[in-house]
Amino acid sequence: MIKYTLILSVVILFSCKNKPTNQTNIVSESKNTLKETDQNLEKETITFPSKDRLPITADIYKIKEAPITVLLCHQAGYSRGEYKDTALEFNKLEYTVMAIDQRSGKTVNNINNQTAIAARSKGLGDTYLDAKQDIEAAIDYIYNQNGGKQILLVGSSYSASLALLIGNNNSKIKAVAAFSPGEYFKDIDINKAISTYKKPVFVTSSKSESAGVTTLVNSINPGYVTHFIPEVKGIHGSRALWKTTEGNETYWTAFGGFLSSLKVL
Template sequence: MKFTLILSLILVFSCKQPTNKTTVEKENKSIVKEIDKSFLKTTITFPSKDSLPITADIYKNKETPITILLCHQAGYSRGEYKDSAIELTKLGYAVMAIDQRSGKTVNNIDNETAMAARTKGLGDTYLDAKQDIEAAVDYIYNQNGGQKIILVGSSYSSSLALLMGVNNSKIKAVAAFSPGEYFKGIDINKSISMYKKPVFVTSSLSESVAVKTLVNKVDASYLTHFIPEAKGIHGSRALWKTTEGNETYWASFKEFLSSLKN
């Protein structure tokens, strides 16, 4: 009887081992996912200036330091760059797309930073999100060995990116998709008049006159303003494959990025 009980326990234990091992393997694979065997996507969290956890996706195709930070538009999440980030890895860049605390959901990816902010009762205005972008710049700079960062913004975050880029020595260049005067009490046009680093701006065709006015004080030698011939669209959605004329946006953006390597 005793021998039978011991044998039964051994059999039960041995049967459970493979299940546990498989579970662990699945959990590990959920941390780093390989897609199409061409790049790795990793989801991480790190603290904002006020300790709010920021959720971010890192895309890379080799052990290249992160040098591009991608920030989404209003009502969105890091999912705004779900496809655009992959295209950037094909150009040899490692990039990070963050959830700012002002946003919701896009491309079936929820804004986890915004959800955490609401849970903690923290502010989630456009200007509240500035500290998230600042924290992300600091995080990347500390992780990549002190290499300067290309900061990419969309809609409200593009205006934040322009504001930050003026005096932040960790930012090499700024790409702003549909920037505007989005903040009460802050004059973007005046604030960015002293730019001494490369700036790329673009928008939908209908927004182009307003964008031209917004950046008219920036030294032309530092400015690249792409105006689409097609209707285009607001924000970095201009790079999406579903946007008519996305190829022209990409061509101009790629040319700008290439100029930064010189």
């Protein structure tokens, strides 16, 4: 059933395995309580191995005893710091989330991408596609830690396209949210690769990017797609959810409606 949402903007619907691993053990961990927000919230910074053993750095924002059910992936040139404040908004919705550093990225919000630093020190590739294995390893890690609960995979810019690509046939993924996805990979046709989707997909972008996003997802059965197009200018990637972005409230309302439609997460 196609879903429509109007909130100072227009939501338009368009017709638009991984092998589990037992090697995703935590190898380092630190904790601090987020006293400035809620005494029931806790943040952990951990590392665990990617598929090629590169250590991935991640922040886990915990709410009470809730298991991790949301994986947050950053855009090009950024780090897990892209979700420094957004993660707390997820906490308010009672989700425990994990934001990772992929090996393709640098710094944002004064948080350095430690996975990228480690990759460079080891002489490993740091292209967008090289980062795919980091996201896959993070999915396996969360799934093994949360008792086998399906998760929401959230991507921003290049990682939004990777999220769509990975989430399609991964049974550990319940739904995908893609902020400013695009055809970012030279040898992969994302539109064609995601044509067989049979799970909920939320896509959005800046207003100027919306036509391209429409084309990107038009191969998916429209019953699975919720496409939010802002009336305001908007912005590229998950920065649309930042408090500093004009119209962020409308993005959150549309995204929140999508989250509510996921019966179990």
